[in-house]
Amino acid sequence: MARCREHRPIGVVIVGLCAAAAIAVVACAGTAARAGEPLDGHGGPVGDIAISGRFALTASFDYSLIHWLLEPEPMALARLIGHEAGVNAGAFVPGGKRAVSGGDDGLVAVWSLERGTLAARLEGHRGRVVDIAVSPDGRHAASAGWDGTARLWSLQTLALHAVLKGHTDHVNAVAFQPDGARLYTAGADGTIRAWRVRDGTALSTVHDHGWGVNALAVLPGDRGLAFAATDGTVAVVDPDTGTLTHEFAGAERPVLALAVSPDGTRLAAGGADGSIRVWSLPDWKLVREGWQAGGPVWSLAFAADGESLYHGGMDARTFHWDMTGPEVAGTAAPRDGAPVVAADPGERQFARHCAICHTLTPSGGNRAGPTLYRLFGRRAGSLPDYPYSPALDSSDIVWTEETVERLFAEGPHKVVPGSKMPLQRMGDPVARRALVGYLKRMTDGPAGPSRSTSPSLGEPAR
Known part of the structure; x- marks a missing residue:
């Protein structure tokens, strides 16, 4: 839910x-x-x-x-x-x-x-x-x-x-x-x-x-x-x-x-x-x-x-x-996909390409896409509480360092045609590897839940 x-x-x-x-x-x-x-x-x-x-x-x-x-x-x-x-x-x-x-x-x-x-x-x-x-x-x-x-x-x-x-x-x-x-x-x-x-x-x-x-x-x-x-x-x-x-x-x-x-x-x-x-x-x-x-x-x-x-x-x-108070309109720190400055090149790539749609925590946070928590080793379209698009729901892809890098090298429209993932390609292989390495470190290793046929209705399909 x-x-x-x-x-x-x-x-x-x-x-x-x-x-x-x-x-x-x-x-x-x-x-x-x-x-x-x-x-x-x-x-x-x-x-x-x-x-x-x-x-x-x-x-x-x-x-x-x-x-x-x-x-x-x-x-x-x-x-x-x-x-x-x-x-x-x-x-x-x-x-x-x-x-x-x-x-x-x-x-x-x-x-x-x-x-x-x-x-x-x-x-x-x-x-x-x-x-x-x-x-x-x-x-x-x-x-x-x-x-x-x-x-x-x-x-x-x-x-x-x-x-x-x-x-x-x-x-x-x-x-x-x-x-x-x-x-x-x-x-x-x-x-x-x-x-x-x-x-x-x-x-x-x-x-x-x-x-x-x-x-x-x-x-x-x-x-x-x-x-x-x-x-x-x-x-x-x-x-x-x-x-x-x-x-x-x-x-x-x-x-x-x-x-x-x-x-x-x-x-x-x-x-x-x-x-x-x-x-x-x-x-x-x-x-x-x-x-x-x-x-x-x-x-x-x-x-x-x-x-x-x-x-x-x-x-x-x-x-x-x-507007009856201080001149400054918004002083809160950026959050939830707002631009950030990070020393880690992988974190910079995550903020640029992924953070608007995905979290790295167990909760999906009402984002447009599912959480990436424990991504590696998980079958595409397999989270039990997220309603995937048919293209991902029927996919046999298992997310590994190689398949995630391929997703960004070729683009979602090539790797999983028909999905709702935004068209994003990263031509720089160094940047791709930095992003994959960051995801690997931050998503807590492999542990994929089994595929579910009863997705939650509280999130949009991708």
């Missing part, structure tokens, strides 16, 4: 079968943290945060979302499992009873938060889905795909509404106009485009920035459309005229995330360098600046009162910055 780390698990409920995969919801009781402390429950990087009143939704590389109660004290309500790869984006449907998510598996999932069940699988993207937006009236969801399309979905019929084609590269961001009549999209081709929601008609190219655009945020009160780009730009464009109305002081590295406070008075931006900047929208002045330890800021969301900010990235925790 999967456990939400630092919570007492109170049950796993099988809620349905979709595409021959069991969908599980792990409910957790207990407080995750005191106010201002991290939300701790994921087993991998946090790619998105959404907040609706007293509730939050976090999306993670560990294939799951967690539904949180933030007040009076933070508590994990449920861990939602249904994606077959990392989850990049999540959004509440107005009213707080449903949510929509998108992931590296190309799936757009609709969840009933009241029941804790998967309500619908919306399929059609031929690549990862990296952003989700829901219209203010709750009638439509939009998804941004790396197949070069954005898609509109009806949340009434739970069906495809329109495919939006026009970008010449990955689509990275989607955002609805406040009245829900228009959708804005942005992509790696550097363009921001406008579409009519009613029928999916392309209306205009709002702006051509030249550099890839990573994030969009609609500003209230006709203040325009904020965007963040790979060249460090954060700027505001008038979506009707295409005129840049304001450009903030540039960052040194790409800006990856934007958030607008609920009262519309502040704009926050998170960068690849770990920077977090907050501006006052009435006068465009920088009012706060902080840093997230351990790598890029992938996700940002203001709390309901607008006085604090949640932010996430490579660490498995979602940090909470009280």
Whole structure:
């Protein structure tokens, strides 16, 4: 049974079968943290945060979302499992009873938060889905795909509404106009485009920035459309005229995330360098600046009162910055796959290639992959408490120093084709041997459990 780390698990409920995969919801009781402390429950990087009143939704590389109660004290309500790869984006449907998510598996999932069940699988993207937006009236969801399309979905019929084609590269961001009549999209081709929601008609190219655009945020009160780009730009464009109305002081590295406070008075931006900047929208002045330890800021969301900010990235925790307090946003030491500096070359390779998905301890820690504890001498797909993909479940590979090195030399797509393991190849034989040696030392020698036909439902399959 999967456990939400630092919570007492109170049950796993099988809620349905979709595409021959069991969908599980792990409910957790207990407080995750005191106010201002991290939300701790994921087993991998946090790619998105959404907040609706007293509730939050976090999306993670560990294939799951967690539904949180933030007040009076933070508590994990449920861990939602249904994606077959990392989850990049999540959004509440107005009213707080449903949510929509998108992931590296190309799936757009609709969840009933009241029941804790998967309500619908919306399929059609031929690549990862990296952003989700829901219209203010709750009638439509939009998804941004790396197949070069954005898609509109009806949340009434739970069906495809329109495919939006026009970008010449990955689509990275989607955002609805406040009245829900228009959708804005942005992509790696550097363009921001406008579409009519009613029928999916392309209306205009709002702006051509030249550099890839990573994030969009609609500003209230006709203040325009904020965007963040790979060249460090954060700027505001008038979506009707295409005129840049304001450009903030540039960052040194790409800006990856934007958030607008609920009262519309502040704009926050998170960068690849770990920077977090907050501006006052009435006068465009920088009012706060902080840093997230351990790598890029992938996700940002203001709390309901607008006085604090949640932010996430490579660490498995979602940090909470009280902006009425110290200037520094995140000071905790990196953990759970965040970048580390290690003297041991094998440990460096493990941090770079393995730590996001795997632990070296008996517990899998809600990671996307199984624990590597006692890896050597174990048959692939044999841990009794992990639901493997069919490719690994039926494999005859025994993990030895030779087979592990071959996995990284040739890549999982060659050694175990059909598995969900990310494509990783290490061309340097010295680095490969350092990694294998480190794993051999740290995983406590051979002792493989026998193959099981009854895997736990609390972890995603690989």
